[in-house]
Amino acid sequence: MALGRPEATSHADIEQAAFRIFAQRGFEATTLDAIAESVGVGRRTLFRYYPSKNDIPWGQFDSTLEHFRETLDSMPPEIPLHQAVHRGILAFNSFPEDAQPPHLERMRLILQTPALKAHSAIRFTQWRQVIADFVASRTATAPHNALPQVVGHVSLALALTAYEQWLMRPDDSLHHLIDESMDLLTDYLHQ
Template identity: 60%
Template structure:
């Protein structure tokens, strides 16, 4: 019988959530621009190289596991009944996609406050918005028999994003406002564009 040798060094035990909590603590204290990757890694108790296994850059951290969330968004859209009017299917999916547990940390409000108000993140955010719009364009194209690059699906993605962003801007202005009713109200405007 052989005994296992103890592992040397500090064991790496972390997660996306732990890194995000550490980063948001530092963002609140030093601002986004004043927080370095090295500081986030140290706060999370990991090395820089380990952090980069979870996030490619500091700009990716506020977005969380966005690629996984986009896959969830595709699933939400594809689970809508085919006989549901297109505008309503997109409307319902966007509202569902934007629901988060109250105990999420960082909170969804903290996350969106940084994403929408940090100048250093704006160029990176454009890439994320493009990915989000593409999910809607793909769905609308599938439902209408268009190509995702055709005008209707592309415009549906842009309009949906604009409506969602308007709701988010109103939500961030009022710390007591619930997000869902604002999204519901904003998304009603889709009906005039995606009638089918």
């Protein structure tokens, strides 16, 4: 029997309510009080789930990053480094079709809301670091060395390009667009 305070809500309930209100009022005009009221909890309860309104669109990003790290670390060593990173990015970007809020809606908010840009830079740095740590481990170098950092930055650029294309072409597959971004880079490097 678990002791302690019973769970008042869930991450999913908060995210769904927040995205509903974001769609109605816009991100900037949505208050934490409005989200809390919609979920039926107090503002302080929200802070047990998310440290700020800016964190809500990112969902449970810390656990997602941990899963990303585990996915990369589980890649067999015989898979070439660039393929292992690419496969890891594809796995990271696999979401259920019925996810609520839909991943496309989540990324539209993150990428197109000026108030989220600074916060996004922090999250993108954390994401790149997972790749840099993996590359460093595979190449027996330090994560701050040039190769791990370059791979992290390039991988983020490829992923963001795919996301931007996805926002313009929502009927296309995100995985296809990530592959397309990688193919474009590969073609460019071989010109």
